[in-house]
Amino acid sequence: MEKRIRVLVAKPGLDGHDRGAKVVARALRDAGFEVIYTGLRQTPEQIAEAALQEDVNVVAMSILSGAHPHLFPKIVKLVREKGLTDALIIGGGVIPEGDIPALKEAGVAGVFTPGTPTGDIIKFIKENVK
Amino acid sequence: MDIAQELLNGSRLALSRAITAIENEYDEATDIMRKLYPHTGNAFVLGITGPPGAGKSTLTDRLATAYRKMGKTVGIIAVDPTSPFSGGAILGDRIRMNDLTLDEGVFIRSMGTRGSLGGLSQKTADAVKAMDAFGKDIIFVETVGVGQSEVDIVKAADTTMVVLIPGMGDDIQAIKAGILEIGDVFAINKADHDGADKLNIELNMMLDLDGNMNDWRPPIQQVVASQSKGIDELIAKIEEHYAHIKENGQLTIRRTERTRNEILDILHGSIGGYITKKIVATGKLDEYVQQIKEHEADPYSIVSGIIKDMLK
Numbered sequence: 294m295e296k297r298i299r300v301l302v303a304k305p306g307l308d309g310h311d312r313g314a315k316v317v318a319r320a321l322r323d324a325g326f327e328v329i330y331t332g333l334r335q336t337p338e339q340i341a342e343a344a345l346q347e348d349v350n351v352v353a354m355s356i357l358s359g360a361h362p363h364l365f366p367k368i369v370k371l372v373r374e375k376g377l378t379d380a381l382i383i384g385g386g387v388i389p390e391g392d393i394p395a396l397k398e399a400g401v402a403g404v405f406t407p408g409t410p411t412g413d414i415i416k417f418i419k420e421n422v423k
Numbered sequence: 424m425d426i427a428q429e430l431l432n433g434s435r436l437a438l439s440r441a442i443t444a445i446e447n448e449y450d451e452a453t454d455i456m457r458k459l460y461p462h463t464g465n466a467f468v469l470g471i472t473g474p475p476g477a478g479k480s481t482l483t484d485r486l487a488t489a490y491r492k493m494g495k496t497v498g499i500i501a502v503d504p505t506s507p508f509s510g511g512a513i514l515g516d517r518i519r520m521n522d523l524t525l526d527e528g529v530f531i532r533s534m535g536t537r538g539s540l541g542g543l544s545q546k547t548a549d550a551v552k553a554m555d556a557f558g559k560d561i562i563f564v565e566t567v568g569v570g571q572s573e574v575d576i577v578k579a580a581d582t583t584m585v586v587l588i589p590g591m592g593d594d595i596q597a598i599k600a601g602i603l604e605i606g607d608v609f610a611i612n613k614a615d616h617d618g619a620d621k622l623n624i625e626l627n628m629m630l631d632l633d634g635n636m637n638d639w640r641p642p643i644q645q646v647v648a649s650q651s652k653g654i655d656e657l658i659a660k661i662e663e664h665y666a667h668i669k670e671n672g673q674l675t676i677r678r679t680e681r682t683r684n685e686i687l688d689i690l691h692g693s694i695g696g697y698i699t700k701k702i703v704a705t706g707k708l709d710e711y712v713q714q715i716k717e718h719e720a721d722p723y724s725i726v727s728g729i730i731k732d733m734l735k
Contacts, residue, residue, distance in 0.1 A: 296447045297510070297537065322511035327535045332518035339524045343517060346524075346531055348439040376436040 298326045298422055300351040303340040304333050305368060308358035313386065313407075317353065320411035326351075326418070337364060341371035349380060350422050353414075354401075356386040366399035373400070379423040385409070426451070427458035430557055435530065438557045442532055445549045456549055462556035464678075466498070467665055470580025471565045472605070477586040478612040480519035482648040483565050486661075487523055489654050495561050496528040498554035500547060502566040505535040512536075516565065530554060544575035545688050548681075551579060574605060579681065581674060582664045584608045587626070589618030603629050606641050607664045610657055614645035639667055698733055 302318045304311055311333055318328045329347050331339070344352050352372055354365060365384050372380055384396065385405035393404045403417045426444065429437035441459070444452040469486075471479050480501065487497045501516035514533035523529045532550065547564060554562050564580055585606035609626055611619050626643055642660045646653035668674040702708055714720040 297535070318513055322506060322513050323509045325510040327505075327512045327514060327533075329514045329517060329533050331524075332521060335521070336525075339521060342524050343531075345435060345439055347533060348443045 298351065298418065299347060299349040300326050300328050300353055300418070301340070301344050301347060301349040302328055302330045303335055303343070303352060303354050303368075304331070304356070305335050305337060305340060305354055305364045306356045306358045306360045307334055308356065309333055310357045311355070313357070314355040317355070317385065317411060317414060320415065321353075321418075324415045337367045337371050340368050341375050344372050344377055344380065345375040349377075351381045351383065351418055354382070354384040354386075356384065356388075359387070361386065361388055362392055362395065365396050365401050369400035381418065381422050383414070383417070385414075427455045430455075430459065430553065431462060433558070438530060438553060439532070441553045442534075442550045445546050445553065446534065446537075452549070456552065459552060459556040463552045464555065466551075466555040466559050467561045467582070468551055468555075468580045469561060469563050469661065470578075470583040471563055471586060472567070472574075472583065473586030473612075474588075474591060475567055477588045478648045479565050479567075479586050480516040482586055482610065482612055482646065483516075483563050484520045484523060485648050485651050485654045486658065487520070487529060487563065489658055490561055491523075491526060491528055496559050497523075497530075498551075498557070498559035498562040499523075499529065499531040500534060500550050500554070500562065500564045501531065502534045502536060502547060502564070504567060505537045510537070530557070530559065544579060545685070545692065548579045548685065578605075578684075581668065581677065582607045582661055584610055584661065586610045586612050587622060588613045589616050589622045603633070607639070608657070608660050609641055609643040611643060611645045612648050614653065615647050615650075619645055638671065639664065698729065701733070702729060 300321055302314050302321070304314050314330070318330050321328045329343070329349065331343050335343075340352065340354070352368070354368060356364060361384065369382050372382060381402055382400060383403040383405065384401045386407075388396070388404055388406055390406075396404055402421060403414075405414055424437065426437050426441050430441050441455050443449075444455055471483055473479050483499060483501070487499060490497055499520070501514070503512055503514045503516060505512040512535035514535060516533055517524070517531060520531055523531065534547065534550065551562050551564060583605050585603075585608075587609065588611065611622055611626075613619070623643055623645065630640060642663070644653055644657045644660050646657055648654075665674075668677065711720070711725045714725070715722060
């Protein structure tokens, strides 16, 4: 059996900063994951549909525009509605500490802010992926 | 859930899960394929290959968009290489196809090559069948055209299109790459760049040298995928080839040959898998390795010994 952890790295919202997403994508690849990267400015609907078609185990969202309180919960909801009930959903970017509890409440399992070593993200995925 | 039945009922999630089962070689994959098989054979399978950066994904996106306008449903399987070092992969073909994501008539799946020994072509072929059974009219299989495994994948196609771009080196490169033999249709992408006409001439000269051409000379179409130029003309050539092989019986021959290879591949895979599992389970593998290391035996004798034991 050749199971691989498949991760969708998604950039919702309108900011054009994908350096972080690319660094994470590269680190996840080097950890042996299959990373599907869909590029900038994705709508929540596009992200959820891509997650469905790719049957990913993890959806990793990156946002730097400040729209996370609106977009992250919406994506969680849409991904679940598609039937991906087990997918691990995580997020990262410039996210104020105060926003994190609400995001977790909405179903974002892990939130990673600037300065997080990529190793922490890999560890979190390995420990929590179903 | 009954994945095969749900898939046949039109569930996109079931299609997605079926491909996962195929890719990960889950036990249920065999059962799924068994149920789907009677519903396959209706789709037109177009293989798309060419060197990295030739614009295969962008071209696939434009072709798929055009086929959608013609009312056809589309499946896309985009294969990208797995890193031989980490086993991971970055599958980025979707970046060029974002406009198709929300079209319900399109289903895109990215696959990593995962370094499986020859097994990839079988998995890709099964993924194609899953999309076929799902009811897709046309299925694109897109892969980097370097190496045997990629050529094998492309062999699963009814029509194979090779995408080339100007400025990749002289005509000797085209011969070396060996891709001339597999192209039924050639697309010269980025034809607005210098050297497109020269490449066109060189390709034609190469095709002139090909003695194996019976009644089909692969046509060449210049396109600029990023500007959607030449797409309709390219589709006309693709369709012409498909009609041609349908008419002269080549399609039946190709598909028969494919079925033959399929039986042999599955047979090899099953027997190989069975024996490997047994040997690993007995724990003798390390013993054999040790024997070879100590020069007490050689791998050939050990393997024939294993086979003799198995066939008892």
